[in-house]
Amino acid sequence: MNDFYPEITPFQEFLLDVGDDHQIYVEQCGNPQGQAVLFIHGGPGGGCSQNDRRFFDPQKYHIILFDQRGCGRSKPHGSLNKNETQYLVSDIEKIRTKLEIENWHVFGGSWGSTLSLVYAQTHPDKVSSLVLRGIYLARPEDTNWTFSGGGATRLFPDYWQAYLDALPQSQTDPSIKASYAVMIGEDKEAAMKVAKAWAQWEIHCCTLIPDEAFVADKTDDESCWSLARHEAHYMVNDCFLIENQILDNCDKIAHIPTVIVHGRYDVVCPFDNAWQLHKKLPLSELKASENAGHASVEPATKHHLIAATQKMLTL
Known part of the structure; x- marks a missing residue:
């Protein structure tokens, strides 16, 4: 059973001014010469934790984490002003440009899976692969x-x-x-x-x-x-999405290697979200965590997610 990699600390932390009176917290961990991977947290409004760094081999990955507008260590805390999905997508691109990264792997869970998918559908040429957990399709x-x-x-x-x-x-x-x-x-x-x-x-x-x-x-x-x-x-x-936006735009990311991990007994985001996404992405791989709910730290889900990040290194 895969478990977290050892605890690590960032080699750089900074606040990035993205406009609209928002500064977003960004950190870099692991190997700056490794394969770049962006971690996108859930919520909206959740923020990143120390364990979020630990899904990735720090010797092989250049790990980038950020707190979305108004949450975590971003400023001003709790601000809902100009806090919409497309602004967050724009913020992600500003991080990529700031760090001079050509393309990267993207890893997101729950709302993070939603934002990962919208980002990938907006910038499909910048995403090397996707690992998505606890799929939330953001439909009514x-x-x-x-x-x-x-x-x-x-x-x-x-x-x-x-x-x-x-x-x-x-x-x-x-x-x-x-x-x-x-x-x-x-x-x-x-x-x-x-x-x-x-x-x-x-x-x-x-x-x-x-x-x-x-x-x-x-x-x-x-x-x-x-x-x-x-x-x-x-x-x-x-x-801040149009009706059925994510599923209707899956053709834009059909070429991106994707692993979907979802708890069989997820009550927050039911399993059929993952199933419907998987059917829209014929090259995707769906891993059911058979004894888990929604959380990324449940053993079966953690195991599948770490296996997925190991597989990403070979793409």
């Missing part, structure tokens, strides 16, 4: 499954009730739009309460086996604030 049915009383709420009604109990008593509508209004409203105490409940609901659903340490690590106040508000911001705007 994908959002509704988790956050609008869809199937996830039937599997975890207790966790969902905890979220509903955190909504203001005046909020009889549990919709994403209504919760978003609270989270961007003037009552900061109510906004934080809803943001924490939103994040705890989602993170509780991420692992097949309940993992309170994992939940605690992902739901401190700062993480909840950016994760919940960013996700709601994107979801009420259909992730």
Whole structure:
């Protein structure tokens, strides 16, 4: 069973001014002469962690990580201004240009898979390969499954009730739009309460086996604030994509070697997302983590992801 590579520290960290009053955090790790790989984190609003560096052999990879607009170590924290999918795609290109990288492998999970796919479809000549985990296709049915009383709420009604109990008593509508209004409203105490409940609901659903340490690590106040508000911001705007944009544009990336890793029991992003993407990419390889949910750190998923990054080196 593949496990994480040893812990490493960046050989460079910097803030990149991308305009619109945003500075995004960028770090470089591993071998600067190695094959370039970009890690794209989830959320939106999640930010990178130290373990995200450890999916890649540091002797063979030039590993680039960044925190998307308004989250993680990027500034200003929590900003939703000019925070849309196409701005993030533009930011990725600015990183590539800044680092003078001709093309790179791209690795993304959950929302990171969404952004990886949109980036690759926009700049297919810059992507050497794709490793995608926990596919989120950003369609209304994908959002509704988790956050609008869809199937996830039937599997975890207790966790969902905890979220509903955190909504203001005046909020009889549990919709994403209504919760978003609270989270961007003037009552900061109510906004934080809803943001924490939103994040705890989602993170509780991420692992097949309940993992309170994992939940605690992902739901401190700062993480909840950016994760919940960013996700709601994107979801009420259909992730700033046109209808079925990702699947309808798969022909643009059909030539890119792609490995799709997805937990069989993923409640946040159901397995059929991965299946539908796989059918649109005839050269893709789909690896089902048969005893895992949504999280990248679950052993089976971690195993398949590291196997995929090892395979990327031979392309």
